[in-house]
Amino acid sequence: MLSIKNLQVSLEEEDKQILKGVDLEIGAGEVHAIMGPNGSGKSTMSYVLSGKNGYVVTGGSATLNGVDLLDMEPDARATAGLFLAFQYPVEIPGVGNMTFLRTAVNAQRKARGEAELTAGEFLKEVRAKAKTLKIDAEMLKRPVNVGFSGGEKKRNEILQMAMLSPKMCILDETDSGLDVDAMKLVAEGVNALRSEGRSFLVITHYQRLLDHIKPDVVHIMSNGQIIKSGGPELALEVENNGYADILAEVA
C-alpha cells in the first residue's frame, strides 16, 4: 500500500533536515503506529506525504500502490486515496461543513471519473455516517470546525475520512486533546473503517489509543529516522519505561 524509501526532508525556509532517511512499508489492511519523542519528525512525515508547502524532499521516495505521491498536488494525492486526519483541524469561517464535505466528495469522484453524488444521495450518506460518530445536524450546518470543541473537531476528521473512503489513512495525534470517552468514540469510528483494502498509520504519543485501535506493527521514530519496529508490545514498553531505554539500546 504505502511504501516509503529512504525519505529525506528539509525545511524550505531554513537549512534544517527533519527526516533523515525514513523507510516504511505498510501492507494492505495493516495498521501501523508511529511513536517517538517530540520533534522526532512524525508530524513532518504526515505533512510531507499529504503535500503541505514548506518542506523540500532532498532524497528518497514515497509511493501509494506504486504511484509516486511526492510528485502530485495535495488534491491529487487525496484522490489517489491518501487521507490525513489533522492534529489541528483548521477552522474555516464562511464555508459550511456540508458544502465542504460535498465539494470534497464530488471533486474526488469527478477526478476518478465517477458520477457525482446528488444532493439527496449525499445527504442520506452523510447523515447516516454522522449519526454513528454522534455528530448532530447542527454541527454539519456550521462553518468548518468553527466553534467546535477539540473532540468535535476530531470526530469531524473521522467523518471526512468515512465520507471520502480513502485507502491509506494517516492519523496525526488524533488522540491529543481528547478525553477518555471522546477517544473511544473516535477509535470506534476508525475501527469501523478498518478493512482489507484500507491501511492506517497512527501517529501517537500514548499507548492508550492503541488499546482501542490495535496496531499490527509499532515503529519508534527518533531524530528523523525509524530506529526500531516491533509488535504492539513495543508500545507498552514505551508506556512503561519511556524512550530512554530504546534510544540507548539503538545508540
Added chain:
Amino acid sequence: MAVIQAKYDAAETLIAARSQPEGAAWAVEARKGAQARLREMGAPHRRDEYWKYTNPASLIAADTPRADNFETSETRPFEMLDRLRLVFIDGVFDPKQSDPLALEGVEIEPLSTALNADIHWASSVYGVLEANGQKPVARPLAALNTAQAVQGFAIRVTGKAARVISLIYLRSSETADAMVHNVIKLEEGADLTLTENGPVAARANMVLEVEVARRAAFHHIRAQGRDHQRQAATHMFARLNTESSFKSFTLTVNGKLTRNEAVIEFTGDDAHATVAGACGGDGDFLHDDTVFITHDAVNCESRQVFKKVLRNGATGVFQGKILVQPGAQKTDGYQLSKALLLDDDSNFLAKPELEIYADDVACSHGSTCGEIDENSLFYLTSRGIPFACAQDMLTLAFLNEAIEEIEDPVIAGDIRDRLAAWMERRTG
C-alpha cells in the same frame, strides 16, 4: 495655485457642457444653488485629499471614454423578485420597456415631471441632502448632478410598498454620458426595497437622495454592471429620522472605475444604518468606497462592511469616516474594510477615520488586507478539492461577511451565486 485654478476652470467647463434645465421656480433655485456650490468648490482633482487614491480625470473629461457593451446570456440580477420595473437605456428612462408608474403605497414621478411641479416633499429633499453632504468634504460631482440631471425618479413612499421597485440601467451606446438623480422620501412608518442594476452608460454620474422619516425602513440593493470599461461616480445621501432604518448593499464586479460615495446623517435618535459592499476586481479595475457617517443623535447604530477581492493588478480603495457630534451619546459605530489580494500586483488603499466628540460611544474599525490563508487552502486541497476551487471557496467565504448584511436570503443567495460565477469564469 495652478492646481486650484485648474479645479475652477474644470468646474466651468462642466457647467458649460450641458444647458441648465427649465423647471418650477424651486427646482431652478435648487439647480442654481448646486451650480454655485460647484463653482465655489471646483471640480475634483487628484491633488484633493479625498481623491488622492482615485484619479477623477476620466470622470470629468470632456469626451466620454468609450466602453464596449458587455454581452452575456446570464439572467440579470433580481429577476426573481416581485417588482415594479423601471428601465433606463443609457441613463434615459424608457417607458415602453417599463411597468406603469403605479404601486400601492407609493407615488412615482419621473424627475423631470416632479421638478416642473410644486411638490413640497421633493423640494425639501432634492439637492438639499446633497448640499448638506458637501461639508466637511466636498462632493463636486454630486453638485454637478443636482445642477444638471433631468433623468431619474421622484418616489414618495407612504406605507409599505406593495412590491420592490427596480431601477434597471441598460446600455446601447458605447459613448453615452449619463446623469441620473433619484430622490426618495419615506414617510413615517413607510417601507421600501429599491434595487438598482446595470452599468447605466459608458460613463455615469448617479445621485440618490433618501429621506427616511420616523420608523420608516429603506432597503437598497445594487448590482453595478459588469461592462469592463464603464466608469461611474455614484453618490448616495441619506438622512435618518428617529427609529428609522437604512440598509444598502452594493455588488461590484468589473468596471474600469467606480467611485461609490455614501453620506449618511443621523438626525433622529435610535436609528440604524448599514452600508455594505462586496467587490471583485480583475485587471484594469479601480473600485473606491468613500463613506461618511455623521452621528448627530442619541443611540444610533451604523455599520460599514466592505469586502474586496482583487487580482491581476486591480486596485481597491476605502475611505470611511465616522463622525460623532457632541451629544451623540450611545453611538455604536462599526467599520470593517478588508481586501483579499490574490496576487502581488493588486493594491488596496484604505483610510479609515473616526472623529468623536462624545464620551459614551462605542466605535470600532478594522481595515486589513491579506492573502488567502495557506493552512485553510491546504486543508481543503488535502481533501481532494482542486486548488482553484479551494481558492474560490475561501474567496467566497471571505466576501460572505459583507453579503450577510443583506436581510433578504433570496437576494443574498443571488448575490452569492453571481460572485461564485464571476470567480469560476476566472479560474475555470
